[in-house]
Amino acid sequence: MGATSDNREVKLPVYAGLQIHKQKPGDRVIALAGNPNVGKSTVFNALTGMKQHTGNWPGKTVVNAQGYCTWHNEGMVLVDIPGSYSLMARSSEEEVARDFICFGKPDAVVVVCDATSLERNLNLVLQIIEASKRTVVCVNLMDEARKKHIELDLALLSKRLGVPVVGTTARSRKGLDGLLDQVQGILREGHPQERRLLVSYPDYIEEAIGQLVPAIEQGAKGELDARWLAARLLDGDDGFWVSLQESLGVSPKSDSGVATALRQVLSGFLLRGISLTQVQDDMVASFVHTAAEVCDGVVTVTRQGGDARDRRLDKLFTSKATGFPIMLLLLLLIFWFTISGASVPSELLAKGLFWLEDRLAWGALAIGLPTILVDILIHGIYNVMAWVVSVMLPPMAIFFPLFTLLEDFGYLPRMAFNLDKCFQSCDACGKQALTMCMGFGCNAAGVTGCRIIDSPRERLIAILTNSFVPCNGRFPILISIISMFLIGSATGMLGSLLGALILVGLIVVGVGMTLLVSKILSRTILKGVPSSFTLELPPYRKPQIGKVIVRSIVDRTLKVLGRAVVAAAPAGLIIWILAHTSIGGITLLAKLTGFLDPFGHLLGMDGVILTGFLLGFPANEIVIPIIIMTYLAQGSLMELEGAALLQLFVQNGWTWVTAVSTLIFALFHWPCATTCLTVQKETQRFKWTALSFLLPTVSGIVCCFLFNTVVRIFM
Amino acid sequence: MKQCVRLNELMPGQHAVVTRLTSNGGLRRRLQDLGLAQGSEVACVQYSPLGDPVAYEVCGTIIALRRKDAHEIEVEEVAYHGCDERQ
Ligand SMILES: Nc1nc2c(ncn2[C@@H]2O[C@H](COP(=O)(O)OP(=O)(O)OP(=O)(O)O)[C@@H](O)[C@H]2O)c(=O)[nH]1
Numbered sequence: 001m002g003a004t005s006d007n008r009e010v011k012l013p014v015y016a017g018l019q020i021h022k023q024k025p026g027d028r029v030i031a032l033a034g035n036p037n038v039g040k041s042t043v044f045n046a047l048t049g050m051k052q053h054t055g056n057w058p059g060k061t062v063v064n065a066q067g068y069c070t071w072h073n074e075g076m077v078l079v080d081i082p083g084s085y086s087l088m089a090r091s092s093e094e095e096v097a098r099d100f101i102c103f104g105k106p107d108a109v110v111v112v113c114d115a116t117s118l119e120r121n122l123n124l125v126l127q128i129i130e131a132s133k134r135t136v137v138c139v140n141l142m143d144e145a146r147k148k149h150i151e152l153d154l155a156l157l158s159k160r161l162g163v164p165v166v167g168t169t170a171r172s173r174k175g176l177d178g179l180l181d182q183v184q185g186i187l188r189e190g191h192p193q194e195r196r197l198l199v200s201y202p203d204y205i206e207e208a209i210g211q212l213v214p215a216i217e218q219g220a221k222g223e224l225d226a227r228w229l230a231a232r233l234l235d236g237d238d239g240f241w242v243s244l245q246e247s248l249g250v251s252p253k254s255d256s257g258v259a260t261a262l263r264q265v266l267s268g269f270l271l272r273g274i275s276l277t278q279v280q281d282d283m284v285a286s287f288v289h290t291a292a293e294v295c296d297g298v299v300t301v302t303r304q305g306g307d308a309r310d311r312r313l314d315k316l317f318t319s320k321a322t323g324f325p326i327m328l329l330l331l332l333l334i335f336w337f338t339i340s341g342a343s344v345p346s347e348l349l350a351k352g353l354f355w356l357e358d359r360l361a362w363g364a365l366a367i368g369l370p371t372i373l374v375d376i377l378i379h380g381i382y383n384v385m386a387w388v389v390s391v392m393l394p395p396m397a398i399f400f401p402l403f404t405l406l407e408d409f410g411y412l413p414r415m416a417f418n419l420d421k422c423f424q425s426c427d428a429c430g431k432q433a434l435t436m437c438m439g440f441g442c443n444a445a446g447v448t449g450c451r452i453i454d455s456p457r458e459r460l461i462a463i464l465t466n467s468f469v470p471c472n473g474r475f476p477i478l479i480s481i482i483s484m485f486l487i488g489s490a491t492g493m494l495g496s497l498l499g500a501l502i503l504v505g506l507i508v509v510g511v512g513m514t515l516l517v518s519k520i521l522s523r524t525i526l527k528g529v530p531s532s533f534t535l536e537l538p539p540y541r542k543p544q545i546g547k548v549i550v551r552s553i554v555d556r557t558l559k560v561l562g563r564a565v566v567a568a569a570p571a572g573l574i575i576w577i578l579a580h581t582s583i584g585g586i587t588l589l590a591k592l593t594g595f596l597d598p599f600g601h602l603l604g605m606d607g608v609i610l611t612g613f614l615l616g617f618p619a620n621e622i623v624i625p626i627i628i629m630t631y632l633a634q635g636s637l638m639e640l641e642g643a644a645l646l647q648l649f650v651q652n653g654w655t656w657v658t659a660v661s662t663l664i665f666a667l668f669h670w671p672c673a674t675t676c677l678t679v680q681k682e683t684q685r686f687k688w689t690a691l692s693f694l695l696p697t698v699s700g701i702v703c704c705f706l707f708n709t710v711v712r713i714f715m
Numbered sequence: 716m717k718q719c720v721r722l723n724e725l726m727p728g729q730h731a732v733v734t735r736l737t738s739n740g741g742l743r744r745r746l747q748d749l750g751l752a753q754g755s756e757v758a759c760v761q762y763s764p765l766g767d768p769v770a771y772e773v774c775g776t777i778i779a780l781r782r783k784d785a786h787e788i789e790v791e792e793v794a795y796h797g798c799d800e801r802q
Pocket of ligand 1: 034142168
């Protein structure tokens with residue numbers, strides 16, 4: 001399969017990036033591990049007061065995060081690691097998790113478990129207990145277990161595992177104090193690992209381990225558990241050895257004593273006709289059986305059918321008849337609320353901020369600042385920032401919370417489930433639907449999120465096509481053009497509904513293009529067979545509405561807005577300078593737009609619009625303000641309301657053809673600077689960054705050109 | 716009646732026990748980690764709107780698999796006596 005050959009190309013910079021920040025030398029490092037979607041980040045946030053992204057779908061956390069927590073006057077650095085099913089890494093985020101647990105030398109590992117599927121979670125617990133000296137098991141989601149009539153005997157579980165076990169409900173912070181007590185308790189203990197439950201393998205493996213351990217203890221000293229290392233030697237995972245070598249400089253495999261012992265063991269296996277697959281299977285089976293044994297008597301289901309409601313909802317959201325209609329309807333509703341709810345606050349904000357601009361300018365002049373400085377600061381920088389804030393803040397403050405509600409509810413994995421067939425026929429991964437959804441918020445976040453895709457080839461496809469769906473910075477462009485030109489005379493609710501419909505249509509086009517380009521990529525430069533993947537559909541959860549709203553506004557909206565404002569300020573300065581510096585009587589801005597004009601017209605737009613997109617490279621939010629400013633030629637933006645804006649555009653030659661062309665180009669053009677940087681960071685190859693830039697750009701140019709040719713022929 | 720089939724042949728509502736995994740490498744390991752190991756119980760829950768992938772219930776969780784991956788899992792159908800309203 002092609003995956004191995006391009007594996008190196010998209011190799012992610014693994015945990016090497018994480019530098020643990022202790023505040024005092026005595027601080028302890030605690031790793032938070034667990035299966036995906038069991039509430040690790042929720043526990044982490046509750047303990048550290050940080051705001052890691054949580055949401056109801058597996059795979060949100062793709063990089064390690066650290067936070068600080070003090071309990072009984074002792075400091076602890078908590079590290080939130082990506083969810084993983086096993087320490088035998090299969091995907092890059094599992095590799096991150098494994099590397100930190102095994103080689104990051106945490107003082108203790110807290111394994112967070114899902115109380116509603118304890119048996120499966122124990123697989124990882126048992127592996128971690130085997131690999132680390134100090135383990136605490138945190139059985140989270142106790143409230144859901146209760147609801148599903150699952151009873152757990154945690155005292156018995158603790159006795160059997162030989163490690164402390166604490167039941168928690170992280171969302172309402174229940175049991176977390178107990179967790180911290182147990183963690184500090186085990187940190188104080190001398191040799192807690194003597195009590196732990198070690199999985200026993202079949203005799204022939206135990207024998208082999210027995211042969212290897214002395215050699216390992218001699219040859220590769222270190223803090224790693226010799227028995228555990230021996231077992232991993234037999235598991236034969238190359239990535240594991242690479243990480244071991246890289247992070248600790250230990251390489252028992254190349255140590256001659258160990259290598260000899262291993263050769264002996266393996267040839268012994270060969271003689272007895274035992275294949276490597278069988279060894280691996282038998283090891284896994286040992287974990288599975290031990291987990292089942294441990295669970296026996298610990299877990300009691302008092303009443304079956306606790307998930308009936310979830311299955312009914314699944315029928316609704318993913319059945320043949322209703323799956324897709326509901327998906328489109330939800331999208332439509334979100335956009336409708338966003339458009340209809342945002343227009344009034346947007347206008348008010350604009351009025352207020354521009355009113356303030358005049359007062360600021362007046363005040364600045366009054367205290368004696370030079371006119372030129374006032375012009376630059378107030379009419380240049382402040383003006384653009386005011387525009388960006390008033391255009392972006394209201395829609396984002398509506399869109400993000402709505403989207404987060406869906407995310408918390410557990411809808412996103414269902415969407416991936418519905419759409420997978422489409423991605424499959426493009427030889428891509430169904431999880432690309434999830435990264436696409438993240439792209440709605442921010443393409444840069446979407447690109448990072450692509451780490452949830454295991455196969456490097458498919459991850460690369462997802463990265464390269466992420467900016468085919470519009471991000472939040474581009475929604476304002478789409479919304480304002482749609483409401484000016486395409487809704488026409490329809491106003492009020494009807495108008496915003498029509499606007500939302502068009503927007504949904506555009507998104508469908510974006511998704512279609514994502515699929516098309518994915519298909520082209522996997523038939524040409526990224527050839528390969530679709531790899532297998534598994535997608536967990538978590539239980540539906542009632543979103544915590546209040547929290548979601550606060551969190552999505554404070555964390556997401558303001559963060560994105562902050563970035564936009566930061567990008568807007570220098571852009572405002574540049575535009576002001578361009579508009580006020582002239583050579584031979586023509587301003588630089590006019591020169592630039594004049595130069596781009598012929599090209600713009602070819603695509604149904606004009607030089608000004610292209611200039612907007614060009615200068616909007618730092619952040620797409622400023623595209624429209626730049627266009628307006630350039631049209632106004634006087635160098636800064638005056639108070640403009642809907643109708644006046646439309647008039648301005650029409651005066652400058654806009655027709656519905658211009659509007660549609662601009663919409664297409666807004667949908668498909670180069671990704672913003674942040675996204676490009678992120679692609680570079682994720683792929684570490686300039687060629688992929690360049691391709692991620694070119695793909696949407698060329699698509700946009702081709703689409704605009706085709707659209708205009710068709711229009712010219714028929715009209 | 717016991718009958719050996721591939722997992723992808725199960726219809727929604729049918730229950731089975733895994734008898735053998737025929738895939739290798741990464742998928743094999745991942746399936747085992749998810750609880751789809753020899754001897755474990757699995758139930759077909761629902762098809763997606765386009766018929767592929769299919770959702771299965773394993774170890775109390777719902778896992779979606781593509782048909783071609785589910786084909787790599789041999790199962791033996793079993794009758795189910797629980798109080799399950801899906802049937
Ligand atoms: N009912 C309930 N829900 C919880 C609890 N803890 C977390 N959740 C919810 O479970 C979901 C997943 O939580 P996260 O903290 O994001 O999970 P994670 O383990 O970090 O997930 P990954 O990053 O994907 O590995 C979120 O929707 C949380 O709100 C709990 O104790 N009870």
